[in-house]
Amino acid sequence: MAQGQHHIIPTRTLAAVFGLLLFLTVVTVITARIDLGVINIPLALAIAGSKAILVAWIFMALKYDNKVNLLVLALGFVFAVVFLALTLADTELRGNIGITEPGTTELTVEPVESE
Amino acid sequence: MSSTGTTLKHYFVNHEQQFDAAKLGMWLFLVTEILLFSGMFVAYAVYRSWHPEVFTYASELLDWRLGALNTVVLLASSFTVALSIHFVQKGENDKVVVLLLLTLACAAIFMVVKYIEYEGKFSHGVFPGAGFEPHGIVDGKDYSKYDIPFAPQFFSIYFVMTGIHGIHVLVGMGLFGWLITRVARGHFSPQWYTPVELTGLYWHLVDIIWIFLFPLLYLI
């Protein structure tokens, strides 16, 4: 029957992905314990993102699947990012209405410390 | 129930349509899970960017070794689930049972570690919200020194995120228990294994959420 035609992912592929995931976990632990300054956070997120993509692409079989499912996942991710980005557009610049050039307005407002 | 699995529902034309519909439905559900967790990630991002030094400092109280252990455990469980789908597609149901039992065991280990972590925090007054009153010394760390402004926010977010994630792990354990009995009774075949596939997808997503939680809460 139809379902018998589904792609069967070879065990070797799965094992390789698992190995890669473990390797990336080690990498993220090691790099996080070294002070790399501003790179620490983006690096940790990049490694986590790579791991997530590996899981979704192979373990969740998106590579072999109907691409509508990939689109659905991408939409969810995009709108989570929209939520994050537009909220940060507020919280990062809260109280800062000095986006005009100095001297173009009488108004001078110090950035308010959020609490 | 026949060995070829469940009968075709009358409103579907064929098994392929039924399987694809179920799978698309599951993916849409997973997206709702992503958006549900996105709220907590947003809260994390906002407070972290407002108080980066507090978050870095407070995260010292979380034991990265336990977090890493749980990461490995969950990754292993994702691997076993992926393998179980491989073998259910080949009709080797004995192996499927073993692999799902291993998955269940991994999930249980995860929850035990989580319990140890929570217990360690609660016993030293690290509660979410109003009960936050850290005290005592563990591993040379004086908890009372962590009673600073906005540390409660870090731990609130930690407990809410890992708590809701933990609930998802528990739900997954229930699903695996149910699946194991069904595999053992021969309900699934290469022709029909939809519940295994869908539960697998769910479990991988729970894993993905943790993949992000681990560095955000424990490492950076």
Place this chain on the structure above:
Amino acid sequence: MREGSHNYLSARKGLWSWLATTDHKRIGILYAIACGTFFLLGGILATFVRTELGTPGETILDQDGYNQIFTLHGVVMVFLVIIPAIPGILGNFVLPIQIGAKDVAFPRLNLASWYLFMAGALMAVFGWLFVGKVDTGWTFYTPYSSGASNAVLWLTSAVFVAGFASIFTGLNFIVTVHKMRAPGMTWNRLPLFVWAIYATGIVQVLATPVIGITMVLLFLEKLMQIGIFDPALGGDPVLFQHFFWFYSHPAVYIMILPAMGIISDLMGTFSRQQVSGYTFIALSSVAIAFLGFLVWGHHMFVAGQSALSSIIFSMLTFLIGIPTGIKVFNWVATMYKGSVWLRTPMIYALMFLFLFTIGGLTGIMVGVLAVDVHLHDTYFIVAHFHYVMMGGALIGLIGGLHYWWPKMTGRMYNETAGVIAAVLVFIGFNLTFLPQFILGSRGMPRRYHDYTELLPSFPEFAPLNMASTIGSYILGVGLLMILVYALYSLFKGPKAPANPWGACTLEWTHTGPLPDEHNFHETPLVTRGPYDFHLADDVFGPKEEN
């Protein structure tokens, strides 16, 4: 050939056959009963609010009572009526038949959605009756809500649970449209109502989980003081507004998109003409669904969010006008050179066009930063969103109910009564809400139970409020009249033919007066678009003049 005995109503009998049904049509009827009841409740609450404001001073409610009543009115109307009504009632009943499916993709999940919805409603009612009254407004803004009565816990839980009903409904429809279409039912042959419900489903799936987590966090804030939203604990109340509106603004499109879909179908059928700009209307629904996620901050221009985000949100808000304008112009163009047939559903469609355009354009006005500072939290806003929510979403629903009533009940309603009620609704609605635009622009604040102190400076507030209250009574009479003739039709109405409107979509052309239990005797083969009226007269005979 398809006489009475085998239709979906007569196939099974007894209360249990309804409560345990997985038939999408019966679930649609269940939603109709539930939402109808809540609409009646919300409407009664609205007349309380208007009666209080009709004359200066304390009329029938003190200030606490007034706050509680408008809160309940808002919660009931938003979460229990407008959000679930069109997808729940008409989406369920019509969508699977329109695409030639025997049912939705997950019928049991569909029934579970209804039970979740009812559970949410019961939690709200229980909390209200036995725990305490909530007076936070339907928006639950912190820190007031996190410090208010414990009944807030019940209400937020109710919203959380009802939210899942909405998620599962949307999910079900998306999968149904993707996977269950009949042979030949290509994407560009989908009726525009289906496109609209599909776009709505996207919003439901993507937005509703966020209100879920928002309610969880608010719940924990109140229960354990987790300090995320409460400024006294170091939290940020504006963050709550971000969370709330990330759902609740897209939720506006959950409400209005399905109504737009109904209007598209009505315009085609009653102009007996191919809907103008089919592709543009279809895709503008999807565009609205996505753009709707990018504008939530326009609720927060005066809440203290950053200036930059106010500017961004204001600009994005204007963009929404584009797909909406595409729809309005195409509806008007559909009537051009058509043979417009002014039956009750079409009267509501025209009413929608008029009222929604006012609601939409005032929406652009309040999206302007400087204007919003003046109008925020005034009656102008109240008038604006009632023109959209009631004049748009609910008028669309009422038009759709009139349109599909013969298919749902197998009976016709009295056309004359329908027209009279529609006229009453139109007059009543405008008399209620037009004065509120004036009131708001003069500075009358919303959510106040009294305006006596404002009268010396603004003597016009008294007659305008009185006019608004009288209008609300006329509106109420019109709506009650609909209820009366609908009930009469249910028992005594003449039997409806299979296709009383001469429509071209599958629910009219391929089912009997009442659809079969599994919709069709055999799966239809679709060979033409949904609005091919030049063929309809040849194939199905001319429309019936009754």
